[in-house]
Amino acid sequence: MPIPRAKPTISQVAEVAGVSRASVSRAFTNPHMLGEATVARILGVAEDIGYVPNRTARALSTGRTGNVALVVPDIANPFFPPLIQAAQSLADKSDFCVFLGSSGEDPAQEDKLLSRFADQVDGMILVSSRLPEDRIRHHADARPLVLVNRDVNGIPRVLIDSGVGVAQAVSHLADLGHRRIVYLGGPSQSWSNRQRSAAVHKSARAAEMVVETINALVPTHEAGRQAAGAIRETGATAVIAFDDLLAQGVMAGLSELGLSVPGDLSVVGCDDVLGAATYPALTTVSNRSVEAGEQALSLLLDHFRSGALGDVRFLMDTHLVLRATTAARSLGRQAGVAQPVRKGA
Amino acid sequence: MPIPRAKPTISQVAEVAGVSRASVSRAFTNPHMLGEATVARILGVAEDIGYVPNRTARALSTGRTGNVALVVPDIANPFFPPLIQAAQSLADKSDFCVFLGSSGEDPAQEDKLLSRFADQVDGMILVSSRLPEDRIRHHADARPLVLVNRDVNGIPRVLIDSGVGVAQAVSHLADLGHRRIVYLGGPSQSWSNRQRSAAVHKSARAAEMVVETINALVPTHEAGRQAAGAIRETGATAVIAFDDLLAQGVMAGLSELGLSVPGDLSVVGCDDVLGAATYPALTTVSNRSVEAGEQALSLLLDHFRSGALGDVRFLMDTHLVLRATTAARSLGRQAGVAQPVRKGA
DNA sequence: GGCAATCATGCAACCGGTTGCGTTGTCAAG
DNA sequence: CTTGACAACGCAACCGGTTGCATGATTGCC
Numbered sequence: 001m002p003i004p005r006a007k008p009t010i011s012q013v014a015e016v017a018g019v020s021r022a023s024v025s026r027a028f029t030n031p032h033m034l035g036e037a038t039v040a041r042i043l044g045v046a047e048d049i050g051y052v053p054n055r056t057a058r059a060l061s062t063g064r065t066g067n068v069a070l071v072v073p074d075i076a077n078p079f080f081p082p083l084i085q086a087a088q089s090l091a092d093k094s095d096f097c098v099f100l101g102s103s104g105e106d107p108a109q110e111d112k113l114l115s116r117f118a119d120q121v122d123g124m125i126l127v128s129s130r131l132p133e134d135r136i137r138h139h140a141d142a143r144p145l146v147l148v149n150r151d152v153n154g155i156p157r158v159l160i161d162s163g164v165g166v167a168q169a170v171s172h173l174a175d176l177g178h179r180r181i182v183y184l185g186g187p188s189q190s191w192s193n194r195q196r197s198a199a200v201h202k203s204a205r206a207a208e209m210v211v212e213t214i215n216a217l218v219p220t221h222e223a224g225r226q227a228a229g230a231i232r233e234t235g236a237t238a239v240i241a242f243d244d245l246l247a248q249g250v251m252a253g254l255s256e257l258g259l260s261v262p263g264d265l266s267v268v269g270c271d272d273v274l275g276a277a278t279y280p281a282l283t284t285v286s287n288r289s290v291e292a293g294e295q296a297l298s299l300l301l302d303h304f305r306s307g308a309l310g311d312v313r314f315l316m317d318t319h320l321v322l323r324a325t326t327a328a329r330s331l332g333r334q335a336g337v338a339q340p341v342r343k344g345a
Numbered sequence: 346m347p348i349p350r351a352k353p354t355i356s357q358v359a360e361v362a363g364v365s366r367a368s369v370s371r372a373f374t375n376p377h378m379l380g381e382a383t384v385a386r387i388l389g390v391a392e393d394i395g396y397v398p399n400r401t402a403r404a405l406s407t408g409r410t411g412n413v414a415l416v417v418p419d420i421a422n423p424f425f426p427p428l429i430q431a432a433q434s435l436a437d438k439s440d441f442c443v444f445l446g447s448s449g450e451d452p453a454q455e456d457k458l459l460s461r462f463a464d465q466v467d468g469m470i471l472v473s474s475r476l477p478e479d480r481i482r483h484h485a486d487a488r489p490l491v492l493v494n495r496d497v498n499g500i501p502r503v504l505i506d507s508g509v510g511v512a513q514a515v516s517h518l519a520d521l522g523h524r525r526i527v528y529l530g531g532p533s534q535s536w537s538n539r540q541r542s543a544a545v546h547k548s549a550r551a552a553e554m555v556v557e558t559i560n561a562l563v564p565t566h567e568a569g570r571q572a573a574g575a576i577r578e579t580g581a582t583a584v585i586a587f588d589d590l591l592a593q594g595v596m597a598g599l600s601e602l603g604l605s606v607p608g609d610l611s612v613v614g615c616d617d618v619l620g621a622a623t624y625p626a627l628t629t630v631s632n633r634s635v636e637a638g639e640q641a642l643s644l645l646l647d648h649f650r651s652g653a654l655g656d657v658r659f660l661m662d663t664h665l666v667l668r669a670t671t672a673a674r675s676l677g678r679q680a681g682v683a684q685p686v687r688k689g690a
Numbered sequence: 691g692g693c694a695a696t697c698a699t700g701c702a703a704c705c706g707g708t709t710g711c712g713t714t715g716t717c718a719a720g
Numbered sequence: 721c722t723t724g725a726c727a728a729c730g731c732a733a734c735c736g737g738t739t740g741c742a743t744g745a746t747t748g749c750c
Contacts, residue, residue, distance in 0.1 A: 007487075022700065022701080023700080054736055056735090067444075075426045085421045120442065375709095378729085383728080401705090404735090405734095696745100696747075702741095705738085714729085718724090
C-alpha cells in the first residue's frame with residue numbers, strides 16, 4: 001500500500017525491488033542487459049508505486065533531452081498553425097516534446113528565444129526566420145537546426161517554392177490583359193518574400209508588364225487594408241500580394257474605396273490559407289505547409305539518429321489556384337501609361 | 346583567447362575566475378551574497394567565455410524548470426492560435442518557455458501529452474480539455490494546473506461565458522420570427538459545447554421556440570458541410586453552430602444544396618474567428634481568446650509565486666456580433682409544424 | 691575437475707548546477 | 721588584547737538519473 005506523495009524516484013524503486021539504482025535504470029533503457037525475471041520485477045514495482053523516469057534528470061546525464069524547439073514569426077498567422085500541428089504530431093510519435101516560440105516578426109526576439117531553448121532541446125526548427133545569416137549559423141553551430149522557408153547554404157532546409165505558382169499567377173494576369181501590376185511585398189527579411197518578389201519581377205519582365213512594388217511591413221489583414229490606397233494610386237489593374245492575409249486586407253481596403261474585385265482590380269494572394277472563405281473566393285498560390293512541417297521534423301529526427309545529414313535542400317513546388325478574384329483587365333481603368341505591345345502568346 | 350568548443354560550464358568559469366563553483370552559481374542567482382568586486386569579475390569571465398547557466402541542470406537541482414505546458418485540442422482550429430500567442434508572449438516576458446501540445450481532440454492523447462510534460466514543467470494550461478474530470482484532478486495533483494473553458498471545482502479556471510452571447514443570438518432569431526431552429530453541436534466532451542447547448546435550449550424555451558440538436562463530432566469546416574443535409578431535413582429556418590468553422594461549413598453545404606443564406610436559412614456561428622471574411626459576413630458570438638490566454642498564464646505565474654491560489658473561477662462574458670447571415674424568417678420555408686404563438690415582446 | 695568465457699548485477703563517478711553549513715578574515719566594541 | 725558579530729566565500733552533499741568498469745556467479749569445455 002504505497003502512498004506516493006512525492007514523485008517516486010529510481011532509488012525507491014531500487015529499494016523496493018531489492019536491486020541497485022543502476023539496474024532500475026537499465027530495466028528501462030537496456031532491458032537486455034538484465035535477466036528477464038529481474039526486469040519483470042523491477043517494471044512491476046515501478047508500475048505499482050507509479051514510478052516514471054524523470055526526463056530532466058535523464059537529460060542532464062545523457063545530454064539528450066527528447067525535446068525540440070519550433071520557432072515561427074507569428075502563431076496567429078494562419079499559415080503556421082497547420083505546419084506546427086504537423087510537426088508536433090510527428091514529434092509526438094517519436095516521444096518528443098516541442099517547445100513553441102513566436103518571435104512576433106522580431107529578429108531580436110527570435111534570437112532570444114533560440115538562446116533560451118538551446119540547452120533544453122536536441123534540435124530546433126526555424127520557420128521563416130527573420131534572423132541575419134550569421135546568427136542562424138551561430139545557432140546551427142550550437143544545436144542541430146532545420147530551416148523552413150529560408151535558404152542558407154550548408155544548413156538543412158525545406159523550401160516551399162512559391163516561385164512557380166507566382167510565375168503562373170503573373171502569366172495568368174498577362175493572359176487576362178493586365179499590363180501594369182503591383183506586388184504588395186511582405187517582411188523584408190523573409191526569404192519567401194524575396195523569392196516571390198523575384199518571381200513576380202522576372203515573369204513580368206518576360207511578359208513585358210510593368211510591376212510596381214509596395215511594401216507592407218508585416219503580413220496582416222490590417223496592413224493590407226492600409227495599402228489599398230497606395231495601390232490605387234499606382235494605376236495598376238492587378239495586385240499580387242505576399243500572402244492571403246494581405247490580399248484579404250487589400251480586398252477590404254479596396255472595397256472601402258469603392259473599388260470592386262475583380263471588376264476594377266484583380267487580386268491574387270499566396271499560401272491558400274483562407275480556403276474559399278473570402279468573397280469573392282481568392283485566387284491564390286497553393287501551399288504545402290503541412291508537408292513542410294513534417295519534412296522539417298523528419299529531417300531533424302534523421303539528424304539525431306545518423307549524426308549529421310549533409311547539405312539537404314528540400315524543395316516543394318506550388319501552383320496557382322484559380323478562383324474568383326481575377327478577371328480580364330477592366331477597360332474602364334486604364335493604367336494611364338504607355339503600354340508596350342505584348343509580344344508572343 | 347578561449348576556444349569555447351563545447352558549452353562552458355560553471356566549473357570552467359570558477360577556475361578562470363579563481364573562485365569556487367558555489368560562488369559562480371551565486372553570482373548569477375544571489376549576487377548580494379558576494380562581494381561586488383567578486384561578482385563583477387565572475388560575470389566578466391562568464392561573458393568572456395560565453396557561459397550561460399544550464400537550464401536543465403538548474404531544474405534538476407532546484408525543482409523549478411522555468412517551463413510551462415499549453416495543451417489544446419487542435420492547433421489548426423483558428424480559435425486557439427491567438428490564445429496560444431497571447432500565453433506564449435506573456436510567458437516570454439517572465440523568461441518562461443512553453444511546451445505546446447495538440448491532442449487532436451483525443452482524450453487519450455491529451456493524457457499522454459500531460460504525462461510527458463509533467464516532469465519538465467512548473468505548471469500547465471489545459472485549454473478546452475476533453476479529459477474526464479478525474480484525470481484532470483489527477484494531473485492537477487501533480488502540477489499546478491489552470492483550465493480554460495472547462496469548469497472543474499477547485500481548479501483554477503478561466504471561462505469564456507458564451508452563454509450570454511448565445512442567448513442574445515437566440516432572442517435575435519426569435520425577433521426575426523424564427524420558430525424552429527437547430528443547434529449544431531460540437532465535441533461532446535467540450536464544456537463550451539455543453540454551455541452553448543444549454544444556453545440555446547434555455548433561451549429557446551423562454552421564447553417558445555423549437556430546437557433540434559444535430560451533433561458534429563469534430564468542429565471542422567468539413568463536418569459542418571456534411572451536416573447541411575440533416576439540417577435541411579429538420580425544416581428549421583435557422584441554425585446556431587457550435588463554432589464559426591462549423592457555421593462556415595454549413596454555409597458551404599447549404600450552398601451546395603441550393604439554399605441561400607440568409608434567404609432560406611439564417612446561420613449564426615460562435616467565437617468570431619473568421620472576422621468578416623466569409624460571405625455573407627457571419628453573424629457570430631464574440632470571443633475573448635487573447636484575454637483568456639493571458640489570464641490563464643497570469644494565474645499560473647501567480648500560483649508559482651504565492652504558493653497556491655484558491656478556487657479561482659474567472660468568467661469573461663461575450664455578446665452577439667451582428668453581421669449578415671441572419672434575416673427574418675423566409676415565408677417560403679415554413680417549418681411545417683404547429684407554431685406556438687409567441688408571447689411577450 | 692579446473693580454467694576461461696559469459697552473464698547478471700553492483701559500485702561509484704559523473705552530468706551541471708544549488709544550497710546548508712562551516713570556515714576564514716575583518717572590524718568594532720568591551 | 722580578547723571576543724563577538726558579520727561579511728565573504730568554500731566544502732560537500734544533493735537533485736535523479738546513466739554508464740564504464742569491476743565483481744561474483746554460472747556455464748562450457750578440455
